[in-house]
Amino acid sequence: MNKVFPILLFSSFSVFCLSQGNNISNEVIEIAEELAADESDPEIAELYFEQLHELIENPVMINSGDEAEISRLFFLSEFQVKAIKDYVQTSGKIVSFYEIAGIPGFDRQTTEMMIPFISFSDKINSISDTLIFRNTLLTNLIIKPGETDTSSLGSPWKILSKYRFNAGRFEGGFTIEKDQGEKFISGSPSLPDFLSAHFSYSGKGIIRKIILGDFSSRFGLGTNTNTGIRTGLSLTSTGYMPGRAEIRPYTSTDENNFFRGGAAEFSLKKLGLILFYSHKRIDATIRASADSSAFFVESFYKTGLHNTLSLNDKKDAVAETSYGINLSFNFKFLKVGLCWSENRFLLPVKTDKSNAEDLYKFEGCRNQIYSLYYNSLINRILLYGELSLNDPQNLALVQGVTLRPSDRLILNILYRNYTPGFVSFHGNGPGNTSSTSNEQGILGNFIFEAAKHFFISAGCDISNSPWLKYRCSFPSLAKKEEIRIKYLPFENLSFDLSYNFRYSMLDNQLENGIAQVKEVKTRTVKGQARFTLNNVTFALRADYKVADPSDSKGMLLLHDIIYRFRQVPVTLWFRYCIFNTDNWDSRLYTYENDLLYSFSIPALSGEGSRSYIMAKWEIGDIAELRFKYGLTSYLSSAYENEEKDEIKIQFRVWF
Amino acid sequence: MYSLRKISVSSVLFFLFLTVSGGNPYRFSAGAGEAGIRYACSMKPGFWSSFHNQALLAYNNSLSFGMNYENRFNISELGTRTAGLLIPAGKTSLGIMYSHFGYYNFKRQMVGLACGLSLSENIAAGVQVDYFSEKTTGEYDNYQLVTCEVGVLAKASDNVMIGIHLFNPVPNSLRKNVLPSSIRAGAGIELSKVLFAGAEAELSTGEKLIFRTGFEYEVLKKFWFRGGFSTENTSFSFGLGYLLKFCKLDLSFATHERLGITSCASLIFKIH
Numbered sequence: 027m028n029k030v031f032p033i034l035l036f037s038s039f040s041v042f043c044l045s046q047g048n049n050i051s052n053e054v055i056e057i058a059e060e061l062a063a064d065e066s067d068p069e070i071a072e073l074y075f076e077q078l079h080e081l082i083e084n085p086v087m088i089n090s091g092d093e094a095e096i097s098r099l100f101f102l103s104e105f106q107v108k109a110i111k112d113y114v115q116t117s118g119k120i121v122s123f124y125e126i127a128g129i130p131g132f133d134r135q136t137t138e139m140m141i142p143f144i145s146f147s148d149k150i151n152s153i154s155d156t157l158i159f160r161n162t163l164l165t166n167l168i169i170k171p172g173e174t175d176t177s178s179l180g181s182p183w184k185i186l187s188k189y190r191f192n193a194g195r196f197e198g199g200f201t202i203e204k205d206q207g208e209k210f211i212s213g214s215p216s217l218p219d220f221l222s223a224h225f226s227y228s229g230k231g232i233i234r235k236i237i238l239g240d241f242s243s244r245f246g247l248g249t250n251t252n253t254g255i256r257t258g259l260s261l262t263s264t265g266y267m268p269g270r271a272e273i274r275p276y277t278s279t280d281e282n283n284f285f286r287g288g289a290a291e292f293s294l295k296k297l298g299l300i301l302f303y304s305h306k307r308i309d310a311t312i313r314a315s316a317d318s319s320a321f322f323v324e325s326f327y328k329t330g331l332h333n334t335l336s337l338n339d340k341k342d343a344v345a346e347t348s349y350g351i352n353l354s355f356n357f358k359f360l361k362v363g364l365c366w367s368e369n370r371f372l373l374p375v376k377t378d379k380s381n382a383e384d385l386y387k388f389e390g391c392r393n394q395i396y397s398l399y400y401n402s403l404i405n406r407i408l409l410y411g412e413l414s415l416n417d418p419q420n421l422a423l424v425q426g427v428t429l430r431p432s433d434r435l436i437l438n439i440l441y442r443n444y445t446p447g448f449v450s451f452h453g454n455g456p457g458n459t460s461s462t463s464n465e466q467g468i469l470g471n472f473i474f475e476a477a478k479h480f481f482i483s484a485g486c487d488i489s490n491s492p493w494l495k496y497r498c499s500f501p502s503l504a505k506k507e508e509i510r511i512k513y514l515p516f517e518n519l520s521f522d523l524s525y526n527f528r529y530s531m532l533d534n535q536l537e538n539g540i541a542q543v544k545e546v547k548t549r550t551v552k553g554q555a556r557f558t559l560n561n562v563t564f565a566l567r568a569d570y571k572v573a574d575p576s577d578s579k580g581m582l583l584l585h586d587i588i589y590r591f592r593q594v595p596v597t598l599w600f601r602y603c604i605f606n607t608d609n610w611d612s613r614l615y616t617y618e619n620d621l622l623y624s625f626s627i628p629a630l631s632g633e634g635s636r637s638y639i640m641a642k643w644e645i646g647d648i649a650e651l652r653f654k655y656g657l658t659s660y661l662s663s664a665y666e667n668e669e670k671d672e673i674k675i676q677f678r679v680w681f
Numbered sequence: 682m683y684s685l686r687k688i689s690v691s692s693v694l695f696f697l698f699l700t701v702s703g704g705n706p707y708r709f710s711a712g713a714g715e716a717g718i719r720y721a722c723s724m725k726p727g728f729w730s731s732f733h734n735q736a737l738l739a740y741n742n743s744l745s746f747g748m749n750y751e752n753r754f755n756i757s758e759l760g761t762r763t764a765g766l767l768i769p770a771g772k773t774s775l776g777i778m779y780s781h782f783g784y785y786n787f788k789r790q791m792v793g794l795a796c797g798l799s800l801s802e803n804i805a806a807g808v809q810v811d812y813f814s815e816k817t818t819g820e821y822d823n824y825q826l827v828t829c830e831v832g833v834l835a836k837a838s839d840n841v842m843i844g845i846h847l848f849n850p851v852p853n854s855l856r857k858n859v860l861p862s863s864i865r866a867g868a869g870i871e872l873s874k875v876l877f878a879g880a881e882a883e884l885s886t887g888e889k890l891i892f893r894t895g896f897e898y899e900v901l902k903k904f905w906f907r908g909g910f911s912t913e914n915t916s917f918s919f920g921l922g923y924l925l926k927f928c929k930l931d932l933s934f935a936t937h938e939r940l941g942i943t944s945c946a947s948l949i950f951k952i953h
Binding site: 519562570583587633635666 | 883
């Protein structure tokens with residue numbers, strides 16, 4: 027295996043330079059790295075990439091003039107969605123990326139973020155009723171040859187297969203996934219470890235959408251129901267998407283956070299109505315009562331990994347039924363929504379109340395949430411908010427405002443208050459945690475085009491948890507600060523510089539007695555230069571991180587080359603990175619180009635190097651093949667070296 | 682006597698890790714002109730580009746021969762002797778380099794065969810194959826290693842150059858011995874016809890990040906004055922250069938925060 031790399035390396039050097047880069051913007055990458063570093067929510071980065079890859083595969087029809095369609099670009103603000111819609115309606119079709127940068131509320135930085143995810147086609151307005159089938163089949167195979175776990179139930183391959191078809195107003199597909207070490211077929215009846223399927227109909231009249239099978243949904247700001255990613259992923263976002271109501275076919279691979287059943291969306295003039303019903307089995311740890319007369323759910327298991335016998339026992343352990351209704355009213359300057367949802371479990375959930383951390387945790391079989399949300403756009407001020415209640419004591423409140431005093435300045439303020447007892451099993455509101463509970467905080471930021479091609483943005487988020495949480499046995503405070511400078515002197519040259527400060531409180535676990543407070547602070551400076559010339563792109567990046575209280579320091583320097591052959595439809599990505607960190611505290615995260623529906627943001631710690639090469643071959647208009655080989659070398663001592671490698675293969679075909 | 686020899690070898694090994702090559706003792710550096718700007722030269726073409734960024738060889742258009750001697754801290758045992766030959770061939774230029782560090786009881790030698798190629802008007806790339814030999818008297822092992830270096834140069838504008846250089850981007854599992862890798866990236870600007878300034882960063886496996894910056898100023902016609910700074914050992918440098926018909930002489934001096942001065946002299950002959 028280790029001999030494969032140099033051969034590829036040298037063959038790539040022989041063609042070294044001339045390429046067109048992967049054009050995912052630096053902002054998108056920074057958000058991804060931030061999410062990957064969030065240990066409290068290990069699934070969020072994967073979810074983020076799945077949404078991005080879905081957008082790449084199914085780009086947003088920017089010329090559709092349809093707000094719902096444009097708002098699929100979840101990183102845009104309401105201002106920007108409306109600005110595009112108004113522009114298309116008044117000035118006609120957008121024909122180039124440069125034109126977007128000229129729309130009020132947009133700049134080159136935001137346009138760069140959008141480029142991989144949009145199409146200038148307006149086919150959404152011309153959906154044909156003729157049933158012409160278009161099919162897409164994608165298969166990913168991933169293996170890490172150096173990692174063999176004899177306790178695993180299945181093969182070391184990670185396999186993902188997605189099939190999707192479109193036929194006029196109908197759409198359908200399925201997703202099959204098996205993680206590393208899992209059995210491909212298991213259970214009774216024998217089915218793949220994860221199997222998801224959907225069939226949907228989209229209409230223009232009263233019936234807007236009907237989905238049968240697996241679906242995801244989001245209502246308002248997400249404190250009630252949001253099975254996608256939360257609003258406000260980045261401290262320096264241009265805006266935060268306020269309340270929307272949507273149901274979508276589910277095509278992701280999170281094995282628990284989705285709905286299975288049916289959903290329908292209706293629209294009549296200014297009134298919108300969504301109904302949904304779901305029944306599925308989810309992973310959980312089941313325990314028997316002391317006298318073994320009854321069973322209960324001790325905890326829910328969310329990672330979706332079933333590669334050992336004990337983890338396999340958690341698979342599909344309890345049945346969950348969910349249903350709800352969302353009613354929305356769309357007036358000219360005001361949108362208001364009402365939502366009700368309920369979750370029921372076949373077995374009761376019981377927690378150990380002697381553990382102070384679990385005092386507010388959910389108990390019982392049934393959970394209800396009532397929500398009211400709104401957003402109002404008045405000239406250059408956007409107000410939005412949401413209130414969700416389990417009962418009058420347990421609530422989630424979000425209130426935000428976005429101001430655009432001039433076309434070159436955007437200001438955002440977002441307040442949230444989630445009481446410790448608020449419970450939402452499929453909610454995901456704005457904030458730092460995925461639980462939408464036990465958090466109060468305020469976020470403020472601005473984005474300023476200080477001069478032509480020169481952008482400054484900064485943000486600060488202060489939050490506190492009024493009750494105990496994981497690894498924190500006391501009420502705690504957290505802070506995030508970020509400053510970013512971007513300079514785009516030429517079309518093919520860009521410079522990014524960012525400074526991040528993170529503060530959090532954790533247990534300083536002593537051998538005996540009550541845990542004391544450990545204040546964890548990290549400061550990170552990142553600098554990047556990107557240069558594109560014809561069909562070659564070079565990127566250079568340097569990171570420096572200091573983590574306290576351990577005073578651990580970490581740094582890395584990396585170099586990317588992306589090369590597109592002129593004669594053949596082949597693109598090559600090559601990276602070489604050297605990293606040195608004192609320990610795990612100062613680890614550094616680096617985004618890597620990867621297969622579609624797969625992502626790689628390794629946490630680099632210790633001393634060593636990380637390199638990869640990836641090739642993409644577009645086989646006419648019918649298929650695409652990708653291959654990636656990655657290698658991480660750790661210098662364990664001056665004379666010893668440890669290496670880990672991985673191989674990823676993807677085949678996509680359209681027919 | 683034997684123990685004395687052992688001590689001297691140990692001291693040499695200690696000093697090896699205080700080299701000017703970005704903390705990577707296996708990456709030789711050469712050129713008094715380059716040393717004068719504290720080796721902030723991964724984007725600045727010159728005769729000794731084989732030691733800094735092979736892509737820069739693409740800008741060589743003359744048959745040249747050069748010699749370099751570097752002496753660290755006035756200790757003759759810590760001297761490096763280097764010789765090189767550059768052969769132009771159209772858009773390509775070939776380089777053959779030899780370096781010798783050390784003395785009788787410990788010596789490290791390097792032979793490099795380099796090639797720089799202009800890929801387009803604004804991009805050049807280069808590659809070099811290195812053979813290292815390390816010999817120590819006594820019971821210590823001798824080592825031989827083969828590796829490669831790769832460099833890229835991009836002209837961002839008429840007067841701005843960006844250079845990237847990778848040393849040993851080869852998995853260590855292919856060898857018996859571990860060889861540190863380095864990545865080096867920098868940008869340089871010709872502020873006027875007589876003034877050049879450059880800055881670069883370098884990171885080697887197991888070492889701290891190093892920043893370097895330097896300038897070269899043509900004070901009089903064919904007479905250069907140079908200065909530089911490196912965060913490695915908080916080192917400052919200055920140097921002089923003079924071109925006499927077909928021969929160029931360069932001198933440089935660099936400080937070390939604890940150990941003293943490293944001096945360097947090089948002669949380059951333009952044959953054709």
